[in-house]
Amino acid sequence: MTATATPARGVSGNILTSDTGGATRLASAPFGHALIAAGERDSRIVGLTADLGKYTDIHLFAERFPQRFFQVGMAEQNLIGIAAGLARTGWVPFTTTYCVFATRRAYDFIAIGAALGRANVKIVAGLPGLTTGYGGTHQGIEDLALMRAIPNLVVIDPCDATEMAQATAAAAAHDGPVYLRLLRGQVPVVFDPATHRFAIGAANLVRDGGDAAIISTGLMTGRALDAATTLAAEGINVAVLHLPTLKPFDHEAVLSLLARVPRVVVAENHVIHGGLASAVADAVADAGLAVRLQRIGIPDCFCESGSLPYLVRRYAMDAPSIAAAVHRVLDPRPTPG
Amino acid sequence: MVVDHPSCLGKDTRQLAKAIRLHCLRMTSTGGSSHIGSCLSIADILAVLYGRCLRVEPSQPKHPGRDRFILSKGHAGAAVYATLAECGFMPTAKLATHYQDGSDLSGHVSHKGIPGVELSTGSLGHGLGVAAGMALAAQQSGQPHRVVALLSDGECDEGSNWEAILFAAHHRLDRLLAIVDYNKIQSLDEVDKTIRLEPFTAKWEAFGWEVRRCDGHDHEAMAAAFAPSRERRPVVVIADTIKGKGVSFMEHQVLWHYRTARGEEFSAALLELEAQS
Structure with missing residues (x-):
C-alpha cells in the first residue's frame, strides 16, 4: 500500500464524532x-x-x-x-x-x-x-x-x-x-430498513455482476457499492457480496460466487491479515478454487493519527482504491508481489 | 418470583475433609497431575463449605436457588471433584478417571458435563469477577443465594481481582463471600519472595470489604467466618492455611505445587492421610 495523500498536521478528526463518509442519510x-x-x-x-x-x-x-x-x-x-x-x-x-x-x-x-x-x-x-x-x-x-x-x-x-x-x-x-x-x-444508512434482513451467519449479495466480485464487511460495503457504481459506468459489472458475520462464515455464499466469478477484491475495515480476506483465502484454498484476489484493508502496521478522510485515503481504503483493485484483478498480467 | 433456597447438606466435615484428601492423593497420583499441595491446602475449606455452609441440592445441581461456589484457583480442581463426588453430585468411582485421556475431569476444574461445577477456571484472576456478577444478579433479582469464590494467595497478583474487589464493594454485594487460601506459597516460591501481599488484611479493608481472618484448618472457626455479612458489604475470609496440609513431607513445601506423589512417596502419604481421624 502506498500513501496517496500528504500527511495532515495534527488531529483534525474528533474522536467524539462519527465518520459519516459524506452519507446523505x-x-x-x-x-x-x-x-x-x-x-x-x-x-x-x-x-x-x-x-x-x-x-x-x-x-x-x-x-x-x-x-x-x-x-x-x-x-x-x-x-x-x-x-x-x-x-x-x-x-x-x-x-x-x-x-x-x-x-x-x-x-x-x-x-x-x-x-x-x-x-x-x-x-x-x-x-x-x-x-x-x-x-x-x-x-x-x-x-x-x-x-x-x-x-x-x-x-x-x-x-x-x-x-x-x-x-x-x-x-x-x-x-x-x-x-x-x-x-x-x-x-x-446504506440498507433500506424495510427490505434489508440481517441474519447471523448469512452473507448478502447486495449487487450482482459477472466481471469481478467484491466481498466486503462492515462499513466497507458502502464504499464497495460506490466503487461498483463507478465501475458500472465504465462497463465493468461487479458483484458485491456483503459478509456482516465473520464467524460463523458463510462458505457457501463465498464459494458459489467465486466459482462463478473467480476475480475478487476483499475489502475490510481491518488489517489485511486474519480478518475477512484471510477467511476468504482460506475458503478458496480449501475448496481448491483458482481465484485472483486483491486485499483492501489496513496493511501490517499501526495507523497514524489524523482526520478520517485523510486516513482512509492514506491506507487506500476509499471507494476509488477499491475500484482500482478491481482493475488489478481484471488485469490478466501477474500481480506483482 | 423468589425461588426456594435449598438446605445445607449437614455432613461430618472432618470425615469429609479426610475423604477429599485421600481422593486428591489418588487422583493426582493416578493421573500424573500436579497441585496436590494446593488441594490439601483447601480440603478443610471445601469440607466446611459443602458440609455446613453451602445450600445446594446434589440431585438438582442447577437448582435456581442454590448457592454458587467458584473455585477461582482452578488448578486445585481435583479437590472440588472429590468434594462433589463425596456430596453425591457424581459417583466417587468417576474420580478414578481424573486427568485420564478422554475424561471430562480435567486437571483444571471444568464445568463441562460436571454437575455442581459452576465455572471452568485455570486462568487465574477470573473467578471473583464472575462471582461478583452472580452476586449482582442475586441482589438485583432479590434471590436468596450466596456466591462463594475461593482464591489462591498467588492469584491475588492478578489485577483483575482488584477490579472485581472495587466493583463488589461499590455495589455492596453482601451475598458475595471471597475466601483466600493463604498458604503463603505460590507456584515456584513463597508469596513474600514473589510479590508481597502484606499488609493483606488492610488492603481488603481499604477496598471496603468486611474482612475476617481465621485458621483455614479450624472447622469451627471457618464455619463462623463464612457467615453472611451483617454490614451490607462483601465478605472476605483470609484463611491461613498450610500448603500440603496433612502429609508431613509436603507441608510448607513449594515442591508439592507441581510434584506428583508416586511409589514410596505415594504410599507414605497414603498412610499418613489414612491415619487421620
Missing part, C-alpha cells in the same frame, strides 16, 4: 435504540459499560432502564467477568467498550469467561478499524482476527445503521456469546 444511535427495543421485549437484557456509556450509545438504554444498567468502571476484564456471572444466572448482558480495550485488554476473559462456557455475553465494541483518528491506541484494527480465532464466539461487523440495529436484535435473540462491532452516533 444518517440515523442516530442505532445500537442504543435497538437495545432499548430489545430490552422492552426481553426483561433479561441488562447493560454494562466500562465507563464509556455516552460514547457507545448505551447511555440511552441506561436512561430508559436505570435499574438494568451497571457501571463497571474502567475495568474491561471485570466488565466481561461480571457479564459472565450475570449470564450464568440467566440474564442477557450487553457490555460496551472500545474494540481495542475489549479485545486487547480482556482477551483472556472473553475466551474463558464468555466463549469457553458459551455464556450469553454480548460484547459491543466501538471504534472499529479506522473510525477514529486517535491513532494506534484507539483504532481497533486487529480485533476481528483476535475474535475470529476464539471458538463459540459469533463475530459481526455491521455495515450501517440499519444493520447495526438488526444485528443488535439478532445478538439479543442468539443464545451464546457475540462480539459485535459498534457504529455509534450519527451512522450512515
Whole structure:
C-alpha cells in the first residue's frame, strides 16, 4: 500500500464524532435504540459499560432502564467477568467498550469467561478499524482476527445503521456469546430498513455482476457499492457480496460466487491479515478454487493519527482504491508481489 | 418470583475433609497431575463449605436457588471433584478417571458435563469477577443465594481481582463471600519472595470489604467466618492455611505445587492421610 495523500498536521478528526463518509442519510444511535427495543421485549437484557456509556450509545438504554444498567468502571476484564456471572444466572448482558480495550485488554476473559462456557455475553465494541483518528491506541484494527480465532464466539461487523440495529436484535435473540462491532452516533444508512434482513451467519449479495466480485464487511460495503457504481459506468459489472458475520462464515455464499466469478477484491475495515480476506483465502484454498484476489484493508502496521478522510485515503481504503483493485484483478498480467 | 433456597447438606466435615484428601492423593497420583499441595491446602475449606455452609441440592445441581461456589484457583480442581463426588453430585468411582485421556475431569476444574461445577477456571484472576456478577444478579433479582469464590494467595497478583474487589464493594454485594487460601506459597516460591501481599488484611479493608481472618484448618472457626455479612458489604475470609496440609513431607513445601506423589512417596502419604481421624 502506498500513501496517496500528504500527511495532515495534527488531529483534525474528533474522536467524539462519527465518520459519516459524506452519507446523505444518517440515523442516530442505532445500537442504543435497538437495545432499548430489545430490552422492552426481553426483561433479561441488562447493560454494562466500562465507563464509556455516552460514547457507545448505551447511555440511552441506561436512561430508559436505570435499574438494568451497571457501571463497571474502567475495568474491561471485570466488565466481561461480571457479564459472565450475570449470564450464568440467566440474564442477557450487553457490555460496551472500545474494540481495542475489549479485545486487547480482556482477551483472556472473553475466551474463558464468555466463549469457553458459551455464556450469553454480548460484547459491543466501538471504534472499529479506522473510525477514529486517535491513532494506534484507539483504532481497533486487529480485533476481528483476535475474535475470529476464539471458538463459540459469533463475530459481526455491521455495515450501517440499519444493520447495526438488526444485528443488535439478532445478538439479543442468539443464545451464546457475540462480539459485535459498534457504529455509534450519527451512522450512515446504506440498507433500506424495510427490505434489508440481517441474519447471523448469512452473507448478502447486495449487487450482482459477472466481471469481478467484491466481498466486503462492515462499513466497507458502502464504499464497495460506490466503487461498483463507478465501475458500472465504465462497463465493468461487479458483484458485491456483503459478509456482516465473520464467524460463523458463510462458505457457501463465498464459494458459489467465486466459482462463478473467480476475480475478487476483499475489502475490510481491518488489517489485511486474519480478518475477512484471510477467511476468504482460506475458503478458496480449501475448496481448491483458482481465484485472483486483491486485499483492501489496513496493511501490517499501526495507523497514524489524523482526520478520517485523510486516513482512509492514506491506507487506500476509499471507494476509488477499491475500484482500482478491481482493475488489478481484471488485469490478466501477474500481480506483482 | 423468589425461588426456594435449598438446605445445607449437614455432613461430618472432618470425615469429609479426610475423604477429599485421600481422593486428591489418588487422583493426582493416578493421573500424573500436579497441585496436590494446593488441594490439601483447601480440603478443610471445601469440607466446611459443602458440609455446613453451602445450600445446594446434589440431585438438582442447577437448582435456581442454590448457592454458587467458584473455585477461582482452578488448578486445585481435583479437590472440588472429590468434594462433589463425596456430596453425591457424581459417583466417587468417576474420580478414578481424573486427568485420564478422554475424561471430562480435567486437571483444571471444568464445568463441562460436571454437575455442581459452576465455572471452568485455570486462568487465574477470573473467578471473583464472575462471582461478583452472580452476586449482582442475586441482589438485583432479590434471590436468596450466596456466591462463594475461593482464591489462591498467588492469584491475588492478578489485577483483575482488584477490579472485581472495587466493583463488589461499590455495589455492596453482601451475598458475595471471597475466601483466600493463604498458604503463603505460590507456584515456584513463597508469596513474600514473589510479590508481597502484606499488609493483606488492610488492603481488603481499604477496598471496603468486611474482612475476617481465621485458621483455614479450624472447622469451627471457618464455619463462623463464612457467615453472611451483617454490614451490607462483601465478605472476605483470609484463611491461613498450610500448603500440603496433612502429609508431613509436603507441608510448607513449594515442591508439592507441581510434584506428583508416586511409589514410596505415594504410599507414605497414603498412610499418613489414612491415619487421620
